Amino acid sequence: MSSKANAFYAQSGGVTSVINASACGVIETAREHRDVIAKVYAGRNGIIGALQEELIDTSKESKAAIRGLLQTPSGAFGSCRHKLKSLEKNRAEYERLIDVFRAHNIRYFFYNGGGDSADTCLKVSQLGESLGYPLQAIHVPKTIDNDLPHTDNSPGFGSVAKYVAISTREAALDVASMCASSTKVFILEVMGRHAGWIAAASGLAAEQEGDAPHVILFPEVAFDKKKFLARVEKSVKRFGYCVVVASEGAQTADGRFLSDMGTRDAFGHAQLGGLAPALAAMVKKELGYKYHWAVADYLQRAARHIASQTDLDQAYAVGEAAVKMAVAGKTAVMPAIVRGKGKRYSWRIGEAPLDEVANVEKKMPRNFISRDGFAITPAARDYLQPLIQGEAYPSYRQGLPRYVRMKNELVPRKLRKRFKVA
Amino acid sequence: MSSKANAFYAQSGGVTSVINASACGVIETAREHRDVIAKVYAGRNGIIGALQEELIDTSKESKAAIRGLLQTPSGAFGSCRHKLKSLEKNRAEYERLIDVFRAHNIRYFFYNGGGDSADTCLKVSQLGESLGYPLQAIHVPKTIDNDLPHTDNSPGFGSVAKYVAISTREAALDVASMCASSTKVFILEVMGRHAGWIAAASGLAAEQEGDAPHVILFPEVAFDKKKFLARVEKSVKRFGYCVVVASEGAQTADGRFLSDMGTRDAFGHAQLGGLAPALAAMVKKELGYKYHWAVADYLQRAARHIASQTDLDQAYAVGEAAVKMAVAGKTAVMPAIVRGKGKRYSWRIGEAPLDEVANVEKKMPRNFISRDGFAITPAARDYLQPLIQGEAYPSYRQGLPRYVRMKNELVPRKLRKRFKVA
Numbered sequence: 001m002s003s004k005a006n007a008f009y010a011q012s013g014g015v016t017s018v019i020n021a022s023a024c025g026v027i028e029t030a031r032e033h034r035d036v037i038a039k040v041y042a043g044r045n046g047i048i049g050a051l052q053e054e055l056i057d058t059s060k061e062s063k064a065a066i067r068g069l070l071q072t073p074s075g076a077f078g079s080c081r082h083k084l085k086s087l088e089k090n091r092a093e094y095e096r097l098i099d100v101f102r103a104h105n106i107r108y109f110f111y112n113g114g115g116d117s118a119d120t121c122l123k124v125s126q127l128g129e130s131l132g133y134p135l136q137a138i139h140v141p142k143t144i145d146n147d148l149p150h151t152d153n154s155p156g157f158g159s160v161a162k163y164v165a166i167s168t169r170e171a172a173l174d175v176a177s178m179c180a181s182s183t184k185v186f187i188l189e190v191m192g193r194h195a196g197w198i199a200a201a202s203g204l205a206a207e208q209e210g211d212a213p214h215v216i217l218f219p220e221v222a223f224d225k226k227k228f229l230a231r232v233e234k235s236v237k238r239f240g241y242c243v244v245v246a247s248e249g250a251q252t253a254d255g256r257f258l259s260d261m262g263t264r265d266a267f268g269h270a271q272l273g274g275l276a277p278a279l280a281a282m283v284k285k286e287l288g289y290k291y292h293w294a295v296a297d298y299l300q301r302a303a304r305h306i307a308s309q310t311d312l313d314q315a316y317a318v319g320e321a322a323v324k325m326a327v328a329g330k331t332a333v334m335p336a337i338v339r340g341k342g343k344r345y346s347w348r349i350g351e352a353p354l355d356e357v358a359n360v361e362k363k364m365p366r367n368f369i370s371r372d373g374f375a376i377t378p379a380a381r382d383y384l385q386p387l388i389q390g391e392a393y394p395s396y397r398q399g400l401p402r403y404v405r406m407k408n409e410l411v412p413r414k415l416r417k418r419f420k421v422a
Numbered sequence: 423m424s425s426k427a428n429a430f431y432a433q434s435g436g437v438t439s440v441i442n443a444s445a446c447g448v449i450e451t452a453r454e455h456r457d458v459i460a461k462v463y464a465g466r467n468g469i470i471g472a473l474q475e476e477l478i479d480t481s482k483e484s485k486a487a488i489r490g491l492l493q494t495p496s497g498a499f500g501s502c503r504h505k506l507k508s509l510e511k512n513r514a515e516y517e518r519l520i521d522v523f524r525a526h527n528i529r530y531f532f533y534n535g536g537g538d539s540a541d542t543c544l545k546v547s548q549l550g551e552s553l554g555y556p557l558q559a560i561h562v563p564k565t566i567d568n569d570l571p572h573t574d575n576s577p578g579f580g581s582v583a584k585y586v587a588i589s590t591r592e593a594a595l596d597v598a599s600m601c602a603s604s605t606k607v608f609i610l611e612v613m614g615r616h617a618g619w620i621a622a623a624s625g626l627a628a629e630q631e632g633d634a635p636h637v638i639l640f641p642e643v644a645f646d647k648k649k650f651l652a653r654v655e656k657s658v659k660r661f662g663y664c665v666v667v668a669s670e671g672a673q674t675a676d677g678r679f680l681s682d683m684g685t686r687d688a689f690g691h692a693q694l695g696g697l698a699p700a701l702a703a704m705v706k707k708e709l710g711y712k713y714h715w716a717v718a719d720y721l722q723r724a725a726r727h728i729a730s731q732t733d734l735d736q737a738y739a740v741g742e743a744a745v746k747m748a749v750a751g752k753t754a755v756m757p758a759i760v761r762g763k764g765k766r767y768s769w770r771i772g773e774a775p776l777d778e779v780a781n782v783e784k785k786m787p788r789n790f791i792s793r794d795g796f797a798i799t800p801a802a803r804d805y806l807q808p809l810i811q812g813e814a815y816p817s818y819r820q821g822l823p824r825y826v827r828m829k830n831e832l833v834p835r836k837l838r839k840r841f842k843v844a
Contacts, residue, residue: 015599017592045602073592075599082603165822170439170495170724173825177437177497180467181504186720204822276717277696295698297716298608302592306727308821388821399730399810400587400626403595 004036005107007326008050009058010043012113012120012142013081016156017073017163017304018315019142022112024069025319026140027058031066036327037108041411045078047111047120051093051419053100055411068404070316071394073304076406082421084120087127094127096419101128101135103414108136108326112319114143114154118334119358125332138322139334139354142315144301146197149360150352151336155318156301158311158387161201163303164190164245165388167296169205172212172243175292179241185232185283187293188213189276191300192247195364196220198300199247201384203376212243214374217279219249220364221373223258229286231374236289246275305401309390314347321349345386426458427529429748430472431480432465434535434542434564435503438578439495439726440737441564444534446491447741448562449480453488458749459530463833467500469533469542473515473841475522477833490826492738493816495726498828504843506542509549516549518841523550523557525836530558530748534741536565536576540756541780547754560744561756561776564737566723568619571782572774573758577740578723580733580809583623585725586612586667587810589718591627594634594665597714601663607654607705609715610635611698613722614669618642618786620722621669623806625798634665636796639701641671642786643795645680651708653796658711668697727823731812736769743771767808 009026011019023042030037042056043049049056056077058066069076084093101109111121118139125137141148146157168188175186192198196218205212214235217223235242250258259275276293283291314337321335332354340346368380376384394401431448433441445464452459464478465471471478478499480488491498506515523531533543540561547559563570568579590610597608614620618640627634636657639645657664672680681697698715705713736759743757754776762768790802798806816823 011599015596048603072595074595078599078602080600080603162821166727167721167725169822169825170726171720173494173496174437174720174724177433177500178502180500181470181502188721204820274699277699292719293717294719294721295715295717296721297714298593298596299589299610299716299718299721302596303589304592305588385820390821391815391818393813393815396813398626398807399584399812400591403591 004038005105007037007040007108007110008043008055008101008106009040009110010046010050010112011075011077011079012046012111012117013079014144014301015075015079016142016144016301017159017307018156018312019112020069020072020074020076021312021315022140022142022155022319023076024066025316026110026323027066029320029323033323033327037323041104041106042077044408044410046080046082047084048080048082048421049078050100051096051421053413053415053419055104056408057411060407060409065404065406070312071304071401072403073302076404077408083116084123087123094123095131097124098128098131098133099415102133104411110138110140110322112140112142114145115148115357115359115361118148118354122332122354122358136326136329136331138326138330139357140318140322141334141336144198145192145195147195147362148357149362150334150357152339152347153337153387155311155315157197158308158314159303160191160198160300161384162308162388163300163306164198164201164296165204166306168202168213168243168245171294172205175241175243182290183292184236184289185242185244185280185291187244187246187276187279187291189246189248189274189293189295192219193249194219194361196247196249197364199245200364200368200376200380201388202245204381204384204388210239213245214239214242215244216374216376217244217246217250218364218369218373219247219251221369222253223250225282229283232283233287244279246279248275250275304394304403307392308388309392310387312392317349325351426460427527429459429462429530429532430465430477430523430528431462431532432468432472432534433497433499433501434468434533434539435501436566436723437497437501438564438566438723439581439729440578440734441534442491442494442496442498443734443737444562444564444577444741445498446488447738448532448745449488451742451745455745455749459745463526463528464499466830466832468502468504469506470502470504470843471500472522473518473843475835475837475841477526478830479833482829482831487826487828492734493726493823494825495724498826499830505538506545509545516545517553519546520550520553520555521837524555526833532560532562532744534562534564536567537570537781537783540570540776544754544776544780558748558751558753560748560752561779562740562744563756563758566620567614567617569617569784570779571784572756572779574761574769575759575809577733577737579619580730580736581725582613582620582722583626583806584730584810585722585728586620586623586718587626588728590624590635590665590667593716594627597663597665604712605714606658606711607664607666607702607713609666609668609698609701609713611668611670611696611715611717614641615671616641616783618669618671621667622786622790622798622802623810624667626803626806626810632661635667636661636664637666638796638798639666639668639672640786640791640795641669641673643791644675645672647704651705654705655709666701668701670697672697726816729814730810731814732809734814739771747773
């Protein structure tokens with residue numbers, strides 16, 4: 001089975017409010033298996049840390065600090081968007097990884113990220129094999145985009161979904177209370193460049209006819225200016241106001257992002273504003289309504305203060321399961337969240353082979369979007385609702401959340417060669 | 423002393439996440455004094471409701487619904503920005519108010535708002551007197567801008583302050599974890615057109631050297647592009663990233679708002695974006711850093727999910743005290759929050775005469791802003807910190823806050839004359 005060796009853990013891509021919970025799951029579970037996993041080294045700034053031999057020794061962190069990861073958003077060890085190219089194009093990077101792993105007796109590779117990192121994880125596992133340095137590579141799923149296949153949902157998404165649904169409900173109450181004489185249209189821009197999962201979650205804010213959001217703009221539905229304006233006007237006339245939640249990936253039929261609608265700054269440079277101000281200007285020009293807009297940006301994916309308990313539990317569980325899979329001798333797999341079949345929501349951890357996960361993007365099913373393209377369906381609601389259940393409040397000190405600070409001490413280098421990341 | 427009559431309550435101006443707590447304080451306390459106050463009528467959409475004789479009968483609401491106001495953001499009866507002009511310019515409006523009050527036997531007037539409404543409140547009280555219809559007019563303080571005089575702070579501000587401080591801390595962790603290879607500058611735009619109180623509150627997020635926010639832009643300090651850019655660059659070089667919190671009221675020495683820096687849309691129309699995208703573009707152009715920006719807009723003042731318990735308690739207390747003052751026969755006063763002198767924060771409700779409150783704007787003291795103009799001082803921190811203490815979580819159902827819906831039944835009209843609000 002497994003021989004005693006060190007483990008490498010890295011966070012990859014855009015961070016989430018619960019990715020550190022997965023780190024906590026990995027590290028705590030590894031500590032319970034010291035007979036197999038000696039130490040967990042974390043990559044400083046993700047995979048770049050492995051390439052540059054900047055390994056954080058998590059054994060230097062106290063039990064309390066590691067526990068504190070559970071309630072601390074974003075990447076405690078740093079993350080990066082560096083994607084390893086194909087083996088043919090950049091074999092040097094893969095070989096460097098194996099060199100670093102070999103030098104530090106790393107035989108377990110836990111990569112916490114989305115589709116790209118699943119692909120990297122798979123390749124590293126394959127290459128290690130062919131270079132005579134077998135590694136167990138386990139992918140730990142994470143992405144607010146919720147686009148990983150073979151898992152019912154992706155850790156990180158549920159908390160963004162909760163934040164967006166709550167923010168939509170709250171801002172809508174504000175607009176509703178002033179709309180008789182003031183702002184009539186409010187536009188909230190949310191993340192989701194390729195899929196409308198996050199925008200869809202705003203739909204949970206509505207409980208009954210007339211509730212916000214009145215218009216959701218999905219990347220999956222080609223933007224039709226005329227239909228959009230008609231819908232906004234109808235909502236204002238009927239309910240007194242209109243709340244629009246727009247996915248940053250909303251685009252026209254010819255594939256142009258709405259966020260790039262020709263906005264120019266004083267110097268003539270393109271792309272100053274985002275989608276929300278562009279839509280607001282359109283509404284003002286065509287319908288004349290007073291508007292306000294908000295862009296949540298990082299606030300939504302860092303909002304640990306209102307994380308979903310379900311999401312947090314799952315984020316921890318995939319970290320824990322990844323280590324258990326490694327200890328059980330598995331490789332090139334990913335712990336997946338499997339939804340129970342009952343009417344009452346339940347979930348368990350299953351296992352997905354990485355060759356089926358890597359580079360596959362899970363789109364939102366068409367039957368999750370209403371026929372007119374501006375709302376979610378009951379099927380979407382059934383899917384989304386359980387993911388935002390529970391409030392995983394952090395502890396507070398002096399009115400602010402107590403987020404941990406890690407020591408992040410580096411392991412002494414063993415390789416003489418430095419490596420420059422392209 | 424007081425004779426039994428009805429009361430009128432109205433919400434005025436921009437709403438807050440705890441203004442309904444003041445309504446709750448007014449209504450619950452009035453219900454305890456039924457011998458003096460028969461019913462509380464709420465203005466539908468604020469003072470416009472009084473002018474148009476659209477009075478909501480709050481006695482139709484259940485005890486539970488009224489209690490639910492405590493945890494429901496924004497204005498449950500509607501608000502408006504309608505400001506009564508001077509007596510000389512629009513005597514008709516004041517006379518109409520008295521007519522409506524007389525018709526409905528309203529002898530108590532509770533006006534829940536900022537400086538403008540304090541002024542209206544005072545005038546109504548004076549005019550009633552001169553028209554032979556004496557009213558007791560009590561102002562209930564509320565404003566996220568925290569600019570009311572004679573009160574240590576304004577209900578509504580503490581919760582925005584808490585939201586902004588938490589959001590700054592959270593987003594900063596996101597940037598910090600990615601900055602080595604990605605976004606280096608993050609800009610958060612917050613409210614505060616005339617005073618920097620809200621932007622100042624972001625300073626609470628910093629615990630130690632190097633913590634965000636690294637730059638705060640106050641309306642009180644003239645924007646100096648060169649100094650700003652130098653500060654951003656220094657922060658990026660020293661800490662790897664820079665978090666900027668900018669008040670929407672930030673302006674240049676000649677009084678130009680930074681949010682109006684010549685931005686044009688594709689059609690050449692001005693003022694598309696806000697301040698945040700404008701600053702981001704400046705940073706990109708001059709320093710070349712990758713950036714992200716967020717505009718919190720209504721999200722910050724509607725964020726009941728993370729309201730300050732201190733703020734909530736005070737919002738209720740001023741509502742309660744207003745009724746007690748009325749019952750005690752007082753008029754033309756405002757309950758004020760008085761800070762205790764001890765080292766440990768304490769507060770009690772005092773009383774301020776309206777003629778000293780109306781139309782006076784409390785600016786942020788200069789000694790609350792650091793000499794370089796980009797940070798808060800320890801004095802500011804001492805003042806601000808107690809106001810964000812405690813987490814007043816609402817209850818949840820299916821993962822979302824349970825905000826109440828009022829019936830908002832109107833009292834039958836008594837006047838034959840309609841009134842058109844200009």
